[in-house]
Amino acid sequence: MVNYIWLGMIVFGILTAAAHGQVEVVTKAALEGAANGVKVSLNLIAIIAFWLGIMRxxxxxxLVRALARLVRPLTAVLFPSVPREHPAMGAIIMNLSANILGLGNAATPMGLxxxxELQKLNRGDPKTATDAMCTFLALNTSCLTLIPSTIIGIRLMHGSADPxxxxxxxxxxxxxxxxVAVTVDRVMRYIYSNQGR
Amino acid sequence: MYEIISEISRWAIPLTLLLVPLAAMVRGVPVFETFVEGAGEGFATAIKTIPYLVAMLVAINIFRASGAMDVLVHTLSPYLNRLGFPAEVLPHAVMRPLSGGAALGIATDLIATHGPDSFIGRLVSTMQGSTDTTFYVLTLYFGSVGISRYRYAIVSGLAADFTTLAASVFIAHQVFR
Structure with missing residues (x-):
């Protein structure tokens, strides 16, 4: 799936640029994208190093195991393939809590x-996502934020009476x-496991 | 309520920084050495995500700069309009899962043009706050452990994004109209 989306964006993009008679923007956009990818990764070094230290x-x-034990009733339902009290559970909970509190800088390293930890439990192909990883990312990408502080800041800046x-x-x-994320994840997991994919 | 949650957010990290090393010390852990050991893996973890992010951001950037994104928005517009989605917020809706920065730019622009307390301003604020940049998160998280076959993760992510969009439009109509 990701192969088609990736190729589709590039092919459709180049064809559109050509049709608009401005095919040269593709080169610039590609190089900018690459530079951006490197920049994002390099910026991550500091916060990841810092949080990996704290997490260790x-x-x-x-503490990570204690946290995992605390939320076991919930996680046992969501992540049946992860052993109870596994450190992965603690990291998942810390990632989701940081997301909920809107602490993006802390959430990313915890998520990684x-x-x-989930990759350590991967008994299949190390290049293929496991069920637990898919569930975690479904939760993570759709995760609740109690206070969307960035957008509140922008509203305030533009003179909102009630930001x-x-x-x-x-x-x-x-x-x-x-x-919906949790439901679709469940259904897809069922379909994929029946097809042995 | 808002003040309480803000206070919790403000205190969460300093308290973690205080309590974790203290608890470790009580358990007899050599705190400095252990921190350094953990932090030492930070570089490799971050560097590992480079090829994945480069691949994804190159594709997204070409898609956006070439005007293909606008073509997609124009193609989807009539269908989404029939479902009650205002045309103004469509570029944001399409951009949101692909690029967080670009979506925020569109949201800021709409808030500046229509006013933060207008219907469009409030709707786009809700849309911006209620979901994450699905493609970025998947690429980064999977990339950090060397996974390139995502299986159904994109399907659940996009299903959630679409639901969040529909729910934002629905609730904005209920509350802000």
Whole structure:
């Protein structure tokens, strides 16, 4: 699927640019995209190093396992393939909590740690996503944020009389998205496992 | 309510920074060494995501700069309009899963043009806040552990994005009209 989307964006993009008689923008856009990818990764080094250090301490202190134990009733339903009290569970919960609190800088490293832990449990092809990874990403990409601070800031900047008016509607919309994400994930997991994919 | 949550967000990281090393110290963990050991893996983890992000951002950038994105928006417009989606917010809706920065730019522009307290301004604020940049997150997270076969992750991500969009339009009509 990702192969088709990727190729589709490039082919459709180049054809459109050619049809508009401005095929040269493709070269510039491609190089800019590549530079951006490198920049994003390099910017991640600092926060990932920092949070990996803190997480290693939390793990050594037994806090990650304690957290995993605390939320077991919920995670046992969502992630049946992850052993109970596995550190992956603790990292997943910390990632989702950081997302909910709107702490993007902390959420990403925790999420990457969760992925590393989930990859350790991958018994199949190391290049193929596992069920638990798909569920985690479905939760992560649709995750609730209690306070969308970036957009509130922009509203305030443009002189909104009530910048937080959108908090309630945002929570409603995210909750719907999250419910669908979890449901679709379940259905797709079932379909894929029946087809042995 | 808003103030309470803001306070929790403000305190969450400093408190974590205080309590985690203290708890580790109590358990007899050599805190400095352990932190350094963990942080040492940060470089490799971040660097590993480069090829994946480069691949994805090159494709998205070509798609956007070439005008193909606008073609897609124009093609989808009549269908989405019939479902009650205002035409003004469509570019944002299509951009949101692909590029967080570009979507935020569109949202800012709409808020500046229509006013933050207009229907469009509030709708696009809701849309911006209620979902994440699905393609970026998938590329980054899977890339960090070397996974290139995403199976059905894109399907659930996009289904959630579409639901969030529809729910935003629905709730905005209920609350802000």
């Amino acid at each position: 301490l939390a793990e050594a202190a037994g 740690i969760a992925m590393q 937080t008016a959108i908090v309630g509607t945002t929570i409603f919309a995210t909750a719907c998205g999250m419910a």
